[in-house]
Every structure is written in structure tokens, then in C-alpha cells.
Amino acid sequence: MSTPTVQPSPMRLTPPLLQRLVGTGGARHLVERNARVYRREWLVLVSGFLEPVFYLFSIGVGVSKLVGDVALPGGEVVTYTAFVAPAMLAASAMNGAVIDATFGLFFKLKYNKLYDAVLATPVTPVDVAIGEITWALMRGSLYSISFIVVMLVIGLISSWWAVFALPVVVLTGFAFAAIGTACTTYMRSWQDFSYITLVQLPIFLFSATFYPLSVYPESLQWVVRCSPLYHSATLLRELTTGTVGPGSLVHVAVLVALGVVGMVVTGRRLEKLLLT
Amino acid sequence: MLSKVDGVSEQPMIVAHGLVKRFGDFTAVDGIDVEVSRGEAFGFLGPNGAGKSSTMRMIGCVSPVTDGTLRVLGHDPAVDGARIRARLGVVPQEDTLDFELSVMENLIVYGRYFGMSHKQATERGRELLEFVQLEERATSQVEPLSGGMKRRLTIARSLINDPDMLLLDEPTTGLDPQARHVVWDRLFRLKQRGVTLVLTTHYMDEAEQLCDRLVVMDRGRIAAEGSPVALIRDWSTREVVELRFAADDTETSGEKIEALVEQPERPLRALVSRVEVLPDRVLLYSDDGDATVGELHRAGVEPQSVLVRRSSLEDVFLRLTGRSLVE
Ligand SMILES: Nc1ncnc2c1ncn2[C@@H]1O[C@H](COP(=O)(O)OP(=O)(O)OP(=O)(O)O)[C@@H](O)[C@H]1O
Numbered sequence: 001m002s003t004p005t006v007q008p009s010p011m012r013l014t015p016p017l018l019q020r021l022v023g024t025g026g027a028r029h030l031v032e033r034n035a036r037v038y039r040r041e042w043l044v045l046v047s048g049f050l051e052p053v054f055y056l057f058s059i060g061v062g063v064s065k066l067v068g069d070v071a072l073p074g075g076e077v078v079t080y081t082a083f084v085a086p087a088m089l090a091a092s093a094m095n096g097a098v099i100d101a102t103f104g105l106f107f108k109l110k111y112n113k114l115y116d117a118v119l120a121t122p123v124t125p126v127d128v129a130i131g132e133i134t135w136a137l138m139r140g141s142l143y144s145i146s147f148i149v150v151m152l153v154i155g156l157i158s159s160w161w162a163v164f165a166l167p168v169v170v171l172t173g174f175a176f177a178a179i180g181t182a183c184t185t186y187m188r189s190w191q192d193f194s195y196i197t198l199v200q201l202p203i204f205l206f207s208a209t210f211y212p213l214s215v216y217p218e219s220l221q222w223v224v225r226c227s228p229l230y231h232s233a234t235l236l237r238e239l240t241t242g243t244v245g246p247g248s249l250v251h252v253a254v255l256v257a258l259g260v261v262g263m264v265v266t267g268r269r270l271e272k273l274l275l276t
Numbered sequence: 277m278l279s280k281v282d283g284v285s286e287q288p289m290i291v292a293h294g295l296v297k298r299f300g301d302f303t304a305v306d307g308i309d310v311e312v313s314r315g316e317a318f319g320f321l322g323p324n325g326a327g328k329s330s331t332m333r334m335i336g337c338v339s340p341v342t343d344g345t346l347r348v349l350g351h352d353p354a355v356d357g358a359r360i361r362a363r364l365g366v367v368p369q370e371d372t373l374d375f376e377l378s379v380m381e382n383l384i385v386y387g388r389y390f391g392m393s394h395k396q397a398t399e400r401g402r403e404l405l406e407f408v409q410l411e412e413r414a415t416s417q418v419e420p421l422s423g424g425m426k427r428r429l430t431i432a433r434s435l436i437n438d439p440d441m442l443l444l445d446e447p448t449t450g451l452d453p454q455a456r457h458v459v460w461d462r463l464f465r466l467k468q469r470g471v472t473l474v475l476t477t478h479y480m481d482e483a484e485q486l487c488d489r490l491v492v493m494d495r496g497r498i499a500a501e502g503s504p505v506a507l508i509r510d511w512s513t514r515e516v517v518e519l520r521f522a523a524d525d526t527e528t529s530g531e532k533i534e535a536l537v538e539q540p541e542r543p544l545r546a547l548v549s550r551v552e553v554l555p556d557r558v559l560l561y562s563d564d565g566d567a568t569v570g571e572l573h574r575a576g577v578e579p580q581s582v583l584v585r586r587s588s589l590e591d592v593f594l595r596l597t598g599r600s601l602v603e
């Protein structure tokens with residue numbers, strides 16, 4: 001064998017180029033692994049679905065009576081329940097995705113040491129990132145799909161545009177799962193998870209979920225526009241009430257961008273944390 | 277099923293030149309040269325912190341090389357990490373079993389990570405559970421298994437992809453003697469089937485039993501290399517006389533013996549090539565242990581106990597590094 005030349009450049013243990021973005025296909029095995037584990041813990045899945053449904057009924061039955069109808073930005077008037085329901089739908093996708101992307105990932109990273117074993121196989125850190133994000137968004141979407149069925153049954157969907165709600169909840173799950181996993185790679189201990197709750201609650205409350213964006217003064221409106229949930233909730237509202245416009249595409253773009261950035265960051269961080 | 281003796285190309289399984297691993301300012305592996313050929317059982321023998329695991333992780337393509345070159349199965353880990361890992365079996369120092377899955381699921385899911393079909397992985401998993409004598413625990417959770425069982429399961433898992441080379445980082449550390457022998461027996465069978473074994477250990481008996489060739493590693497460097505027999509021949513005498521004294525007497529007695537051996541008129545000088553004074557005993561290296569004991573007696577040395585034994589890798593290590601292997 002010829003004497004190889006010394007390469008002082010920083011080295012990679014994962015293949016270059018495209019595979020650094022889209023992985024090697026190993027992600028699906030990780031999804032399968034998680035599905036095996038959750039087969040035994042179906043109760044967790046049920047409770048995650050029920051939470052936003054409870055919210056919806058509480059608001060639909062109670063608050064709606066007091067508030068009456070709401071005018072959408074385009075001038076259409078809908079019942080308050082029809083206004084809030086798509087936001088609850090977005091929130092269910094968010095909650096479902098964030099749980100696995102944060103607590104789930106942290107547990108596997110620090111306690112189960114799952115990835116030490118996984119990365120000794122052909123599976124790469126990018127695969128792990130894609131796999132865990134996919135799993136989290138699947139869980140988020142599962143909640144949301146059941147939620148859409150509930151909305152349909154109780155007559156809260158008034159437009160055929162609503163068939164697009166399905167891909168949009170998946171996209172919502174993707175964006176939040178990717179942001180969640182990226183943040184989790186920076187967590188040092190369980191205490192750090194207080195920050196997640198600290199951020200997630202105001203996002204849930206103030207993302208034009210319970211009242212329209214126009215309620216806020218101009219300057220605050222821009223703050224609300226920074227919330228990923230605002231884009232998801234607004235987009236879903238446009239779909240379920242049939243008020244879609246060119247602006248809807250902006251919401252899609254924002255969610256896609258957040259998801260992609262989160263995923264790339266997660267892959268990089270996992271590589272840095274695990275391949276030392 | 278596990279046969280590896282088919283005549284694939286004769287390129288070395290591992291080639292490392294000036295291999296370096298640094299963590300910040302700390303150099304864990306300090307420029308080592310290693311070559312391992314197909315079918316060989318190769319060992320890294322060294323004390324805690326010698327850099328064994330750091331080296332194994334680089335070979336396993338889960339730790340980037342800081343400097344030097346490394347080729348594993350003919351490929352560069354920096355470029356073809358995933359491809360190399362596909363053909364390796366890895367038993368890490370700490371078990372990394374999946375505690376959320378059952379014993380059998382651990383094997384199936386691991387096989388899936390290698391891209392095996394569900395059917396393939398299940399069949400292979402069954403064979404391997406039998407191989408490591410865990411078939412009765414197939415549906416058990418991982419947590420309640422004993423340390424030895426977990427280790428065996430980790431070994432079974434490492435074989436799921438029918439690897440060309442097995443990397444074992446301290447395969448039997450922490451196991452009781454019986455469990456160790458079971459593991460050794462399985463590794464020996466794999467070796468007979470032609471699987472290339474690379475292992476680290478700080479047990480000299482393990483190294484002597486399993487390794488065709490080994491390197492003695494200390495503080496990130498390789499101190500010597502060879503077969504166990506050759507290392508003992510090159511770096512030690514045929515026999516060792518171990519003397520034990522009353523607790524606080526060891527050091528003074530040791531000094532006295534060292535002085536005796538220095539005296540030109542005594543036969544001890546010709547008999548003993550080296551004296552090591554350890555905290556708990558004094559070692560005299562000699563090709564004729566019994567004659568040495570007789571001469572010591574004649575010179576008036578009266579230890580509490582005397583043991584004449586063959587040299588081992590432990591002695592090689594002491595000679596090379598001035599330290600005991602197990603501290
Ligand atoms: N990730 C890391 N960051 C910083 N230092 C490290 C890291 N991994 C290992 N080291 C250091 O490198 C040195 C060599 O460690 P290594 O684990 O390779 O030794 P070893 O020969 O396997 O020892 P042992 O027999 O205890 O397993 C040690 O001093 C260790 O503290």
C-alpha cells in the first residue's frame with residue numbers, strides 16, 4: 001500500500017454533499033424503532049390527543065356564547081368556535097411534535113445512550129436528525145388528524161380548502177419538531193426544559209390563537225408574526241374557513257424554512273455531540 | 277454461517293500511520309502505527325487512560341482522526357465512515373443496549389439499522405441468541421439481565437451484520453470468572469471461523485488467550501509490539517521470583533536485595549537480570565528461579581513467602597512502562 005498523505009483538514013465521519021442534507025435512508029429504521037417502543041405506550045398517545053379537544057369544547061360551549069362572532073381580515077364573519085378551532089388544530093400539531101422532539105430526544109441522548117449504539121452502524125447523525133424529527137411530526141400529525149375529524153363531525157369545516165389542512169398540520173409538526181430537536185441538542189439538564197415551557201405557553205396564547213392579529217398594536221403585531229404558531233394557525237384558519245390568498249404561501253414558506261433550518265442544525269449538533 | 281475465510285483481497289483490515297487523537301490540548305493517542313491483517317486477533321493492552329478506547333473509536337469511525345492517516349477495510353473513515361461501519365461489529369466499553377426494547381427486539385432493530393430485512397434480522401437474531409446462549413431470554417427486557425448476559429447480548433448484537441471485523445473494547449471487564457470464560461469461548465470460536473478480532477484489555481490472561489499479536493500501549497503511545505510469546509521472550513526473563521515481606525519491610529528488603537545483586541562476587545549477579553521493588557512485593561527476573569531462591573537463602577534473605585513463576589505480559593508491561601497493569 002502506498003504511504004497515504006497526511007490530511008490535517010477537519011474530518012467528517014459521514015458522507016459528503018447530498019447525504020449530509022438528506023441522510024442515507026437510515027432515518028426510517030429509527031422511526032420504526034420508536035414505533036416499536038410506543039406500541040406499548042398507547043395511553044400517552046391518547047392523552048396527547050385529548051388535550052386540545054378539551055380546549056375546543058370548553059371554548060366552543062362556554063367562551064363562544066359570550067364572544068359571539070369574529071370578523072376575519074378579509075371581512076368574512078365566522079363563529080368564535082370556527083375561529084379558534086384551526087388554532088387549536090395548529091396547537092395540537094405543535095404540542096405533539098414538541099413533546100417527542102424535546103423530552104423524548106433528551107432522554108435518548110443522555111440516558112438511554114441510544115445514539116451511541118445507532119451511530120456505530122451505517123446510520124449517520126443526519127439520519128438520526130431526520131428520523132427523530134419525522135417521528136415527532138408523525139406523532140403531532142396523528143393528534144391533528146384525529147382533531148380534524150372531530151372538527152368535521154361537529155361542523156367546524158366550511159370549505160373544501162380544508163383538505164389542505166392535512167399537509168399543513170404535517171408541515172406544522174415538521175417545523176416544531178425540527179426547532180424542538182435543535183433546541184434540545186443545546187440542553188444540559190432537565191432544568192433547561194423550563195425554558196421550553198416558558199416559551200411554549202406564550203406562543204400558544206399569543207399567536208393570534210384566541211383573537212385576531214388586528215387586536216394587537218402595530219409594533220406587537222410584528223412580534224406575533226415571529227411566532228411559528230401564528231403562521232400555522234393563520235394558514236389553517238384560511239383553509240378551514242375558505243379565505244385562502246397569496247399571503248397563505250408566505251406562511252407555508254416560513255414553516256418550511258424553520259423546519260429545514262432546525263433539521264440542519266440538529267444534524268450538525270448531533271454530530272458534534274456524539275462523534276467526539 | 278459466520279465463515280469469513282473466503283479468499284477476499286489481502287489488503288490489511290486496519291492501517292494507521294502516526295495516528296493522533298487530541299481532546300482540546302490533551303493528547304489521548306500520540307502518533308501510533310498499527311497494521312492488522314485479515315483473520316488476525318489483535319490486541320491493545322494497556323492501563324486506564326492509555327488511549328485504547330480513543331483508538332478503537334477512531335477505527336470504528338465514530339471519532340474523527342485528529343492527525344495522521346487511518347484506513348479501515350481499505351477505506352478512509354473521514355470519507356466512507358458509513359460504508360466501513362456497515363462491515364464492522366462493535367462491542368463498546370460500556371454496553372449501549374436499548375433499554376426500551378426486549379432482548380430479541382434489540383437484535384432485530386439493530387439489524388434494521390444495517391438495512392437488513394425484518395425477516396433476515398429475525399432469523400439471524402435467533403441464531404445469535406443461541407450462539408450466546410440467551411435464547412431463553414428472547415422476550416425478556418434488557419434491564420434485568422446480569423452483567424455477563426448483557427455483555428453476551430452486546431456481542432450477539434455486534435454480529436448481526438455478519439461483520440468482517442469485530443472491535444471489542446474490554447469485552448470482559450467487570451464480569452465474574454465464569455462469565456469471562458463463556459465470552460472467551462465465543463470469541464475463540466469466532467476467531468476460528470476467520471473473523472478478524474481487534475480487542476482492548478487490561479487483563480494479561482485475556483491478551484495471552486485471545487491475541488495472535490498485540491501492542492502494549494501506555495500514555496497514548498505504543499511501547500512494544502509482537503505475539504504474547506515473543507513479547508515475553510524479548511522483554512522479560514523466563515521466570516520470575518516473587519518475594520513478599522512483612523508489610524513495612526518490603527522497601528528495605530528490596531533495597532537490600534538490589535545491593536546484593538550488585539555485588540560482583542555473588543552468583544546472584546549472574547542469575548538475576550533485574551529487580552523490581554513494588555509496594556507489596558519484590559520481583560527478581562531470572563532464567564533460573566530455583567537457583568535464584570537458593571542463592572537468596574544463602575545470602576540470608578528471609579521473605580515471608582516465595583513464589584517462582586513463569587513470566588507473563590504483566591512483567592513485560594512493568595518492564596516497558598515501570599508501572600503495573602492493574603493498579
Ligand atoms: N471525549 C473526551 N474528552 C476529553 N478527554 C477524553 C475523552 N475521551 C477520552 N479522553 C481522555 O483520553 C485519555 C485516554 O482515554 P481512553 O478512554 O482512550 O483510555 P483507555 O485506554 O480506553 O482507558 P480505560 O482502560 O480506562 O478504558 C484519558 O485520559 C481520557 O480522560
Ligand SMILES: [Mg+2]
Binds near residue numbers: 328329330369445
Ligand atoms: Mg477504554
